[in-house]
Amino acid sequence: MLGIMQDWPLTVNKILEHAKRINPTREIITRRVEGHIVRTTYANLFDQSKQVSNALIDSGIQLGDRVATLGWNSERHMASWYGAMGIGAVLHTINPRLHPEQVAWIANHAEDKVLIFDKTFLPIVEAIKDHLQTVKTFVIYADADTMPENSLGAIPFDIWIDGRSTEVRWGDFPEDTACGLCYTSGTTGDPKGVLYSHRSNVLHTLITMGKDVMGMGADDVVLPVVPMFHANAWGLALSCPAVGSNMVMPGAQMDGASIYELLDTEKVTITAAVPTVWLMLLTHLQENNLKLPHLKKVLIGGSAIPEKILRAFEQDYEVDVVHAWGMTETSPLGTANALLERHAGMTEEEQAKVRESQGRPPYGVELKIVDDEGSTLPEDGAAQGNLRIRGHWVVDSYFCAEPGTTLASDGWFETGDVASIDADGFMTIRDRSKDIIKSGGEWISTVELEGIAVGHPGIVDAAAIAAKHEKWDERPVLVAVKAPGAKVSEKDLIAFFSDKVAKWQIPDTVVFVDELPRNATGKVLKNKLREAYGDVLLA
Amino acid sequence: MLGIMQDWPLTVNKILEHAKRINPTREIITRRVEGHIVRTTYANLFDQSKQVSNALIDSGIQLGDRVATLGWNSERHMASWYGAMGIGAVLHTINPRLHPEQVAWIANHAEDKVLIFDKTFLPIVEAIKDHLQTVKTFVIYADADTMPENSLGAIPFDIWIDGRSTEVRWGDFPEDTACGLCYTSGTTGDPKGVLYSHRSNVLHTLITMGKDVMGMGADDVVLPVVPMFHANAWGLALSCPAVGSNMVMPGAQMDGASIYELLDTEKVTITAAVPTVWLMLLTHLQENNLKLPHLKKVLIGGSAIPEKILRAFEQDYEVDVVHAWGMTETSPLGTANALLERHAGMTEEEQAKVRESQGRPPYGVELKIVDDEGSTLPEDGAAQGNLRIRGHWVVDSYFCAEPGTTLASDGWFETGDVASIDADGFMTIRDRSKDIIKSGGEWISTVELEGIAVGHPGIVDAAAIAAKHEKWDERPVLVAVKAPGAKVSEKDLIAFFSDKVAKWQIPDTVVFVDELPRNATGKVLKNKLREAYGDVLLA
Numbered sequence A, B: 001m002l003g004i005m006q007d008w009p010l011t012v013n014k015i016l017e018h019a020k021r022i023n024p025t026r027e028i029i030t031r032r033v034e035g036h037i038v039r040t041t042y043a044n045l046f047d048q049s050k051q052v053s054n055a056l057i058d059s060g061i062q063l064g065d066r067v068a069t070l071g072w073n074s075e076r077h078m079a080s081w082y083g084a085m086g087i088g089a090v091l092h093t094i095n096p097r098l099h100p101e102q103v104a105w106i107a108n109h110a111e112d113k114v115l116i117f118d119k120t121f122l123p124i125v126e127a128i129k130d131h132l133q134t135v136k137t138f139v140i141y142a143d144a145d146t147m148p149e150n151s152l153g154a155i156p157f158d159i160w161i162d163g164r165s166t167e168v169r170w171g172d173f174p175e176d177t178a179c180g181l182c183y184t185s186g187t188t189g190d191p192k193g194v195l196y197s198h199r200s201n202v203l204h205t206l207i208t209m210g211k212d213v214m215g216m217g218a219d220d221v222v223l224p225v226v227p228m229f230h231a232n233a234w235g236l237a238l239s240c241p242a243v244g245s246n247m248v249m250p251g252a253q254m255d256g257a258s259i260y261e262l263l264d265t266e267k268v269t270i271t272a273a274v275p276t277v278w279l280m281l282l283t284h285l286q287e288n289n290l291k292l293p294h295l296k297k298v299l300i301g302g303s304a305i306p307e308k309i310l311r312a313f314e315q316d317y318e319v320d321v322v323h324a325w326g327m328t329e330t331s332p333l334g335t336a337n338a339l340l341e342r343h344a345g346m347t348e349e350e351q352a353k354v355r356e357s358q359g360r361p362p363y364g365v366e367l368k369i370v371d372d373e374g375s376t377l378p379e380d381g382a383a384q385g386n387l388r389i390r391g392h393w394v395v396d397s398y399f400c401a402e403p404g405t406t407l408a409s410d411g412w413f414e415t416g417d418v419a420s421i422d423a424d425g426f427m428t429i430r431d432r433s434k435d436i437i438k439s440g441g442e443w444i445s446t447v448e449l450e451g452i453a454v455g456h457p458g459i460v461d462a463a464a465i466a467a468k469h470e471k472w473d474e475r476p477v478l479v480a481v482k483a484p485g486a487k488v489s490e491k492d493l494i495a496f497f498s499d500k501v502a503k504w505q506i507p508d509t510v511v512f513v514d515e516l517p518r519n520a521t522g523k524v525l526k527n528k529l530r531e532a533y534g535d536v537l538l539a
Helices: A013-022 A042-058 A075-086 A100-110 A119-131 A157-161 A198-208 A231-243 A256-265 A275-288 A307-316 A341-345 A348-356 A446-454 A490-496 A526-533 B013-022 B042-058 B075-086 B100-110 B119-131 B157-161 B198-208 B231-243 B256-265 B275-288 B307-316 B341-345 B348-356 B446-454 B490-496 B526-533
Strands: A027-031 A037-041 A066-070 A090-093 A112-117 A137-140 A178-184 A192-197 A221-224 A246-249 A270-273 A297-300 A320-326 A333-337 A365-370 A385-391 A413-421 A427-432 A437-439 A442-444 A459-469 A473-482 A509-512 B027-031 B037-041 B066-070 B090-093 B114-117 B137-140 B178-184 B192-197 B221-224 B246-249 B270-273 B297-300 B320-326 B333-337 B365-370 B385-391 B413-421 B427-432 B437-439 B442-444 B459-469 B473-482 B509-512
Touching: A013 A042, A013 A075, A013 A198, A013 A231, A027 A042, A027 A075, A027 A256, A037 A042, A042 A075, A042 A157, A066 A075, A066 A100, A066 A119, A075 A090, A075 A178, A075 A246, A100 A112, A100 A119, A100 A178, A100 A192, A112 A119, A119 A137, A137 A157, A178 A198, A178 A231, A192 A198, A198 A231, A198 A333, A198 B198, A221 A231, A221 A256, A231 A246, A231 A320, A256 A275, A270 A275, A275 A297, A275 A307, A307 A320, A307 A348, A320 A348, A333 A365, A341 A348, A365 A413, A427 A446, A437 A459, A442 A446, A446 A459, A446 A473, A446 A490, A459 A526, A473 A526, A490 A509, B013 B042, B013 B075, B013 B198, B013 B231, B027 B042, B027 B075, B027 B256, B037 B042, B042 B075, B042 B157, B066 B075, B066 B100, B066 B119, B075 B090, B075 B178, B075 B246, B100 B119, B100 B178, B100 B192, B114 B119, B119 B137, B137 B157, B178 B198, B178 B231, B192 B198, B198 B231, B198 B333, B221 B231, B221 B256, B231 B246, B231 B320, B256 B275, B270 B275, B275 B297, B275 B307, B307 B320, B307 B348, B320 B348, B333 B365, B341 B348, B365 B413, B427 B446, B437 B459, B442 B446, B446 B459, B446 B473, B446 B490, B459 B526, B473 B526, B490 B509
Parallel strands: A027 A246, A066 A090, A066 A112, A090 A178, A112 A137, A221 A246, A221 A270, A270 A297, A297 A320, A437 A473, A473 A509, B027 B246, B066 B090, B066 B114, B090 B178, B114 B137, B221 B246, B221 B270, B270 B297, B297 B320, B437 B473, B473 B509
Antiparallel strands: A027 A037, A178 A192, A320 A333, A365 A385, A385 A413, A413 A427, A437 A442, A459 A473, B027 B037, B178 B192, B320 B333, B365 B385, B385 B413, B413 B427, B437 B442, B459 B473
């Protein structure tokens, strides 16, 4: 027997339709790449998005075709998203921080037909234009006055959509239709595409609106520093219009002073970014003796939160910190850290330990940790295992991958992280699976060792790696960068670990280097370090 | 092109499975009908629900079969919901406040096979047992010690499930499978059944978790005074386990002292009920000089909120009031009233006017107002029209109704209410469509007239009705009940309206009566009043 309720497909165009109907005057405030601020409303964004749809149809875009962007967060970028998604095209956000060769590789792999981009990225597009095999139309986020010279035959975005009809049919396709495409930037191998569906995006939107995740409402003003090209913008381009929050879009300027100016003038209540951004902001606040009277909540993800950021926000500025974890493959919300009632009675130190955790999965996703044979490990806060995830907004298969090659044999997605999970479901990332050090059957977290090393006043950067060892298979070796002028010795640094970890977890030796090798998005290339120093403990 | 994300059907069993996995130790605290408090956890509730499933299977229940309850809010009632829904049976909540004849009619119409009930309702079941055509199994919420004598061959609930396996397959059917059944109790005609699907219930759950609706989290303690047999319990039996809120179940005792005791001892943070309950609570608080230090939010629905309740909660007790509106046919959430940023700058009086509104629809439902010909009216806050609604959790057709007979010709559900909608989407119920007074082409709200009348110190109850009129078609007549000993005259009362509504809205005459006729659920029977007094203005 079936229920007898009304229904329609869960497609993302319904989100902007709702915003237009219920919150037409709520605003999207954007800092242009030229530096000035422009304001628009959800009602205008709706019309603009419909015009983008008609422009795309004119450019030959049909259901399922890929439309790429290389764009900062802006209302024009939002209009591109909804304009493409509304007609069932796939909006493909390309990360402009990748090497130009990778950008070209990704655009060709995705078979993008239209490429819309900020003029900041014109040099990239000019450099790769001869390698782009499928892009027929280039559009630059600009008007006639701000349009840069180019050799692409590109059209200014504003002119591309100007005067077009705002009438076009949106939706009207099944909810599992493809909606967005985002490639992961691993440290090795080719990038892999994650193809979100309308359904997965809408369900992700609904769950992120909950109190224990982002919890925004119509009276909030949200500043997504996290870029729309990064892991689906943490869903904010969908969840803000769904509830009617104002959106403040920082464009290309994400330095401390620029972010502070937006937080202050627009009375931002919720913001979201990776720790690096917050370090810049906090430095700016401290140097200029500024406060954050309007800000209530900051979402931090992308990497572990340094304790000083947590403490500064909560104690110096009275802003709640929500530590969240996810991946491009998980839309991205995997977990969020909201303290429980019973944590209120804990000591500050105990609370800090819970706060360091990446948090708990909301309804709709499930986590587990397994050993190298795939057997489930206990959730006792101590056992470390390979983290697997499944859920409504978790990848099933990479774009164009052979079916069945993306997931583990049990049907769960292997995150590539090593984690522990405690009895309350709080998950803590311990390491990347390929980085963790397996010493005599025990697993040693390189993340933990690195956190301790950079806590030494003479060390500014550090990476722990597994070095081959005759007796223990692997033992930790620390590769460290000294602070300018610091006189720290290997012996000093090894001694610094003695009261902080178990004896068998202390690195066997330290290699001092001038700089750690990193990829385009700032991740340390540990495979390079293992190649260079993986044999230092062998005779 | 389809997205390539993982997925599974949106079935409600996944909610309790999530609670068991992530919030196993969070509690459901119940006041038994015997008066004492019992505590259980989501982990135990999960096991108990699985045992109910096995008991139901043993009783011959299969996919789609109806399982009825006549029950107060309790953890046993929760286990019955999940136990039935998990195996794809339909949990049918019957309202015990209906006339026993109606209870029998509903149970027969639904073809309920199992009836599980609180012993409070044994007299009802005994009275109708010979009329129940399909019920084969009677179960009473009791253990061996508390089991009442009966002539039904009924089984005590605890013994019915005791010792049964906690292994049974849940879910594994399509998400549009029927899940719950609830009959509306109109003032006229036979009750009509609304058959919720798993999908409609899950989507309703996700949206009610948002900040501008209920906004509960894992650290909240929620007391649903609203009964599980009333409009799907406002979704709380689903949304609380979805986030891990503790639930406090009041059982049969909903007087001010009992509710206060639970609010206080269990440190309740969010509670929900109709205004009558809050009047009893506020009286108890005032008489005993008590405070509400833990309570943060109160959800009020079911009828318009008297201003004194709003003011008392917000000013005297510093509790946020969320005014919500819905119907059995809308699962029930239709709208919720959360003030906007821009309301902060308004005068108290202006704010109060916004607060009186029933609020705005969340993503997933849409409202409109139409005239008697079905043409859409402007959303300007002034125009009054017939309120129509559509959405993911709005009825499509009543249970066993001829297809196409439930909705208006445009496919929207006709609520039977007259409302206005302002430019921000705030909807205000003005009247029931069949009650509103159509005087010379203008519509006069009986709700507004009644609100003014009971504001007179000499009047305790009042109903305004449309009386036939030779010139204006209809004119308002007020039927009023005086306070004991009050000496108010017709002339006094008419004069009392003069500065509160336009002249043409003032009632033509007043009829004083000892008592207003009401149905089983407390609604005034205006059709009876129109029969009695509808001709008083004719010559």
